[in-house]
Amino acid sequence: MKVKGESKIFDYFNIILLGIITFIVIYPFLYTLSISVSHLEAVAKGEVTLLPVGLNFSAYKKVLLSPRIWQGYWNSTVYTSIGTLVRLLLLLFTSYPLSQPKFLGRNFFTFLITFTMLFSGGLVPYFLVVRALGLLNTLWAMVIPGALSAWNIIVVRTFFQSTIHPSLIESAQIDGANDFQILFRIVFPLSTPIIAVMSLFIAVGIWNDYFTPLIFITDDTKFPLTIILRDIVVMAQGREFLGLRELGAIPIPAQSVQAATLIISMIPVLIAYPFIQKYFIKGIMIGAIKG
Amino acid sequence: MRNIRYWWDKNFWPNRYLFLMFLPGLLYFIIFCYIPMGGIIIAFKDYSPWIGILKSPWVGLKHFQDFFSSPYAWRLIRNTLLLNIYGLIFGFPIPIIFALLLNELASEWYKKMVQTLTYFPYFLSMPIVAGLVIQLLSPSSGIINIILVKWFGREPIYFLTKPEYFRTIYISANVWRSMGYSAIIYLAALTGIDPTLYEAAIIDGANRWQRVRFITLPGLTPTITILLILSMGSILSVGIDLILLLYNPMTYETADVIGTFVYRRGIAGIGGAPDLGLGTAVGLFQSVVGLVTIMLVNSIARRISETSLW
Numbered sequence: 001m002k003v004k005g006e007s008k009i010f011d012y013f014n015i016i017l018l019g020i021i022t023f024i025v026i027y028p029f030l031y032t033l034s035i036s037v038s039h040l041e042a043v044a045k046g047e048v049t050l051l052p053v054g055l056n057f058s059a060y061k062k063v064l065l066s067p068r069i070w071q072g073y074w075n076s077t078v079y080t081s082i083g084t085l086v087r088l089l090l091l092l093f094t095s096y097p098l099s100q101p102k103f104l105g106r107n108f109f110t111f112l113i114t115f116t117m118l119f120s121g122g123l124v125p126y127f128l129v130v131r132a133l134g135l136l137n138t139l140w141a142m143v144i145p146g147a148l149s150a151w152n153i154i155v156v157r158t159f160f161q162s163t164i165h166p167s168l169i170e171s172a173q174i175d176g177a178n179d180f181q182i183l184f185r186i187v188f189p190l191s192t193p194i195i196a197v198m199s200l201f202i203a204v205g206i207w208n209d210y211f212t213p214l215i216f217i218t219d220d221t222k223f224p225l226t227i228i229l230r231d232i233v234v235m236a237q238g239r240e241f242l243g244l245r246e247l248g249a250i251p252i253p254a255q256s257v258q259a260a261t262l263i264i265s266m267i268p269v270l271i272a273y274p275f276i277q278k279y280f281i282k283g284i285m286i287g288a289i290k291g
Numbered sequence: 292m293r294n295i296r297y298w299w300d301k302n303f304w305p306n307r308y309l310f311l312m313f314l315p316g317l318l319y320f321i322i323f324c325y326i327p328m329g330g331i332i333i334a335f336k337d338y339s340p341w342i343g344i345l346k347s348p349w350v351g352l353k354h355f356q357d358f359f360s361s362p363y364a365w366r367l368i369r370n371t372l373l374l375n376i377y378g379l380i381f382g383f384p385i386p387i388i389f390a391l392l393l394n395e396l397a398s399e400w401y402k403k404m405v406q407t408l409t410y411f412p413y414f415l416s417m418p419i420v421a422g423l424v425i426q427l428l429s430p431s432s433g434i435i436n437i438i439l440v441k442w443f444g445r446e447p448i449y450f451l452t453k454p455e456y457f458r459t460i461y462i463s464a465n466v467w468r469s470m471g472y473s474a475i476i477y478l479a480a481l482t483g484i485d486p487t488l489y490e491a492a493i494i495d496g497a498n499r500w501q502r503v504r505f506i507t508l509p510g511l512t513p514t515i516t517i518l519l520i521l522s523m524g525s526i527l528s529v530g531i532d533l534i535l536l537l538y539n540p541m542t543y544e545t546a547d548v549i550g551t552f553v554y555r556r557g558i559a560g561i562g563g564a565p566d567l568g569l570g571t572a573v574g575l576f577q578s579v580v581g582l583v584t585i586m587l588v589n590s591i592a593r594r595i596s597e598t599s600l601w
Contacts, residue, residue, distance in 0.1 A: 010499065015401065018405050025408060028426070028427055049437060097312055102305075102306055104306070109313070116324040120327065120328070121327030121330050121331050122327070122575055123550075124553065124558065125326075125331065126323065127558050128333075129322065129326055130323075133322075145323055146323075153316075210532050214535070233419075258425070265419060273414065277407060281475055
């Protein structure tokens with residue numbers, strides 16, 4: 001809001017302050033990027049602070065030659081694509097009946113679902129249930145547990161209630177359509193914004209999921225990227241893990257390898273970011289205003 | 292009999308497809324939420340997988356006594372509470388202030404650029420966040436230690452092995468990751484404020500600070516209240532993903548929390564075979580405290596303000 005005669009000092013101060021904050025937020029990325037492409041000796045001696053020192057892609061070469069990274073990428077892609085499809089359908093199927101007044105017991109069911117936000121049986125019984133179902137070390141361990149969240153159901157239900165006029169559904173019913181036909185032919189085409197938002201929420205959730213594979217997946221050929229990343233970056237096994245020991249003359253500093261791994265694993269998120277940003281903001285708005 | 296017939300014809304059969312549609316979701320909540328709630332009885336039994344839950348002998352409150360009399364019970368509760376309290380002190384006002392500053396920007400493109408860049412970390416997985424933390428703190432070539440050694444002539448510090456630094460690292464990483472995201476929730480709430488209020492205030496001669504104080508902040512109060520109540524409900528649970536990635540036995544003193552303990556002793560079986568009874572009991576303690584706190588805070592909120600969850 002511009003008001004004549006009001007001091008500009010605050011405006012300048014504000015611009016500079018937000019610039020500094022933004023720099024602090026993106027600094028870790030710049031730094032990691034610089035580490036990953038700098039000369040190996042410069043990294044080892046601690047000469048990299050902001051910009052790359054020299055240019056060297058040997059760390060990238062080593063990481064990209066490792067089959068583990070590619071396997072992680074592939075597993076994550078499979079989990080995310082199948083998981084998003086299943087979870088999205090489940091979410092829409094569960095939310096739609098709750099938005100229909102003719103659906104008997106919907107208040108009871110809504111309570112049943114919202115109560116799970118307030119109380120849970122805890123991690124151990126949950127783990128035992130998943131194990132008893134035989135889901136450990138399967139694709140479904142990444143898809144089914146945690147598939148539905150009460151919060152998303154309420155947001156989608158509220159969207160259906162407020163956007164889709166009951167008369168539309170009634171007239172389709174009179175024309176002889178059943179509820180599945182109504183859902184696919186009338187409700188879905190009118191709900192593309194919420195469907196886009198929810199698919200992104202779900203996809204990002206699965207892609208970034210670390211805890212689910214940590215407890216449910218122990219077979220290392222099934223590890224998603226998050227677990228592979230932990231092994232390379234956090235457990236500081238970088239070189240051993242990628243088989244870089246026999247490199248001979250120039251040892252690649254662990255930090256270079258880790259930085260290159262981090263940058264490589266951020267690429268999909270960077271590519272998806274423009275879409276994510278657009279729809280997530282919309283999604284938060286829907287959630288904040290109606291939830 | 293007649294009533295059932297009537298209910299069937301009138302309510303169920305015409306809506307059979309709705310029920311069919313709802314069935315998988317209902318089963319999901321029964322299997323993954325309500326059956327585990329039933330599994331809470333493990334907390335009161337000496338559970339052995341070979342005998343089964345029902346036949347395992349009852350032990351009453353033994354697991355709770357074991358936990359509360361153990362030397363780490365107090366440490367776990369203290370660490371969990373402190374991480375939450377520090378998380379609230381720093382993690383709560385910073386996004387609000389950030390959103391208010393963004394809201395005062397006159398230039399739309401600058402505002403959009405700042406938002407786009409600060410929102411990005413929220414979409415990175417925890418291992419990436421942990422990896423970036425490790426990069427920055429590396430004792431040999433991390434930037435923080437480079438500054439310490441080269442600018443101040445100090446010895447490099449092995450930050451991730453020192454308990455006294457863990458809370459600062461954890462809170463900073465979380466604030467860094469979620470500041471932009473949380474700010475968007477507040478900015479969304481700000482768009483709901485009637486612009487004529489500002490116009491009227493300007494005509495009445497209110498300066499910028501007064502407009503923020505008397506229009507913007509009251510406009511944000513409902514959102515702030517709701518988010519505060521929700522975060523109080525998880526006072527005994529902190530996000531453990533990042534802790535699991537960054538802690539190690541050397542930093543347990545400040546980093547080990549109830550959630551990580553349940554994971555370690557109840558599932559992973561680090562330091563002995565998994566103790567399912569103990570893990571369940573500690574998890575139950577955590578859930579019950581969460582439920583009681585959220586109800587308490589909600590009723591207080593209902594009494595002193597107009598906003599509450601229910």
